[in-house]
Amino acid sequence: MEKILVGLKRVVDYNVRVRVRSDGSGVETDGVKMSINPFDEIALEEALRIKERGEAGEVIVISIGSSDVRQQLRTGLAMGADRAILVETDAQTDPLTSARILLEIIKREDPGLVLLGKQAIDNDHNQTGQMLAALWGRPQATFASELVLDGDQATVTREVDIGLESIEIDLPAVVTTDLRLNEPRYVKLPDIMKAKKKPLDQIPLADLDIEASAALNETAFAPPEERQKGIIVDDVAGLVAALQDKGLL
Amino acid sequence: MTRILLIAEHDGTSVNPSTAKCVTCASEIPDAEIHVAVLAKDGASLAGEVAGLTSVDKVIQVDNPANSYPVAAILAPQIVAIADGYSHIFGPSTTFGKDLMPRVAALLGVNQISDIMSVLGSHSFRRPIYAGNAIVTVEAPAGLPVVATVRIASYASAAGGGSASIEAASVDADIPGHTRFIELRSGKSDRPDLQTAAKVVSGGRALGSAENFDLIYKLADALGAGVGASRAAVDAGYVPNEMQVGQTGKIIAPELYIAIGISGAIQHLTGIKDAGTIVAINKDGEAPIFEIADIGLVGDLFKIVPELEAAVGAASGRE
Numbered sequence: 001m002e003k004i005l006v007g008l009k010r011v012v013d014y015n016v017r018v019r020v021r022s023d024g025s026g027v028e029t030d031g032v033k034m035s036i037n038p039f040d041e042i043a044l045e046e047a048l049r050i051k052e053r054g055e056a057g058e059v060i061v062i063s064i065g066s067s068d069v070r071q072q073l074r075t076g077l078a079m080g081a082d083r084a085i086l087v088e089t090d091a092q093t094d095p096l097t098s099a100r101i102l103l104e105i106i107k108r109e110d111p112g113l114v115l116l117g118k119q120a121i122d123n124d125h126n127q128t129g130q131m132l133a134a135l136w137g138r139p140q141a142t143f144a145s146e147l148v149l150d151g152d153q154a155t156v157t158r159e160v161d162i163g164l165e166s167i168e169i170d171l172p173a174v175v176t177t178d179l180r181l182n183e184p185r186y187v188k189l190p191d192i193m194k195a196k197k198k199p200l201d202q203i204p205l206a207d208l209d210i211e212a213s214a215a216l217n218e219t220a221f222a223p224p225e226e227r228q229k230g231i232i233v234d235d236v237a238g239l240v241a242a243l244q245d246k247g248l249l
Numbered sequence: 250m251t252r253i254l255l256i257a258e259h260d261g262t263s264v265n266p267s268t269a270k271c272v273t274c275a276s277e278i279p280d281a282e283i284h285v286a287v288l289a290k291d292g293a294s295l296a297g298e299v300a301g302l303t304s305v306d307k308v309i310q311v312d313n314p315a316n317s318y319p320v321a322a323i324l325a326p327q328i329v330a331i332a333d334g335y336s337h338i339f340g341p342s343t344t345f346g347k348d349l350m351p352r353v354a355a356l357l358g359v360n361q362i363s364d365i366m367s368v369l370g371s372h373s374f375r376r377p378i379y380a381g382n383a384i385v386t387v388e389a390p391a392g393l394p395v396v397a398t399v400r401i402a403s404y405a406s407a408a409g410g411g412s413a414s415i416e417a418a419s420v421d422a423d424i425p426g427h428t429r430f431i432e433l434r435s436g437k438s439d440r441p442d443l444q445t446a447a448k449v450v451s452g453g454r455a456l457g458s459a460e461n462f463d464l465i466y467k468l469a470d471a472l473g474a475g476v477g478a479s480r481a482a483v484d485a486g487y488v489p490n491e492m493q494v495g496q497t498g499k500i501i502a503p504e505l506y507i508a509i510g511i512s513g514a515i516q517h518l519t520g521i522k523d524a525g526t527i528v529a530i531n532k533d534g535e536a537p538i539f540e541i542a543d544i545g546l547v548g549d550l551f552k553i554v555p556e557l558e559a560a561v562g563a564a565s566g567r568e
Contacts, residue, residue, distance in 0.1 A: 140428075228543070230545060232545045233544060
């Protein structure tokens, strides 16, 4: 295929312990380390491997967000993507809007495959890929742990609750990645330098004709309920006694 | 009028427990009439099973040979075809529902509320974000269908004893041929199902090998427990993927959860926060798992677990 489109979302780094602002207006993101959503990194790695096998000509990374997101797109370029597209908006887009934006870019680029992370680790929505596939009228293969291309078809192994499911899909299609699809490569310093020369197109969201969605209104944020501090027992006898106390043995 | 359409999850022969949990969530919405759609190849007995759940008002049986295995691209247009007149369309937040419901939402032109953990009103819900480190209140817009998935660990199963009517629906929908089910590989197990077991024993990377994971299975069998694992143990190949507990694996709420050799990354902890009692066994007393454990035991799991298994056997033998 000619092109693979990969979505990258800028999120709070997965090692950061996120805290809710004391006024409940959201979570603290000021001064917090931001990274590519880990599932999206896996999506990009898969696209790069497909290209390196000679099964795709070009890998395009796309993101939606403020100009800050260029940082993550540059990282994607340093990993090996050929070019980047930033659909620029200061607003947080909801999954339906994100899917509509991606569809608009698909119409322009005509990729043979779209690879996205199965969920972003900030909102944990797990929606955008499925929505994109629906709007596009194309197959979706979510939670992929193996992807084998064969001409205008692909076989995808999906991680489902009861095991591993295999499906066959016609291309083009949307595939969303699970953790065990691959292990993303590390970026090397010379690649970071080279990435600076690769094209990064910025398209203002207003230039795309995107239908507005009725957004869900997030009205309050709260920390989760804390669990009570527990006890430490000295040995197995102590553990058994504690479990019997609670009626669990 | 609040009319809720639930999408039943099943494997063709029996209804997944997630369905009864969705019913409980839906029944918390005031003055709701609850209908459950069973999309199957031949759903008569499945529909009968669902009709027995209390609070269910009607079961809609949609039979189609294309529904012999749940493929989102095939089910979604059929659901949209019967969605007219419903204010809410809910599915479980299992891999079945996570795959399917956003496709339904997009076809209906609405956003989805993922992982409802509590109902505040007909259009107001709470859900976890950031791996459960924050809980957000979400208001859905009025006048549009509310499409959502239900975080099943947050709900008890609806009781039996109901007697809903069953209605066969013929659905006029374009069923695509672009997505074809090939096979399901499933580790057959006689142990209790991880997502609904009252007791769960999980092992982590510290087990060191697939062979050593036998320690976990033996303890689980002595307790009559389901078996789970941390991501590290799955990644290391000790156990299959369907055993992973955590943010991106299974979110569970057993009465008793025993974490063995699991350090407790936040992604894992988010999967067990609703457990009744959490027991941690780990050689590192500083491991984060001890921050949320109700009962902690610091020490060598290879010594402790066989001892515990013997003690559990003896304790249950006395009963």
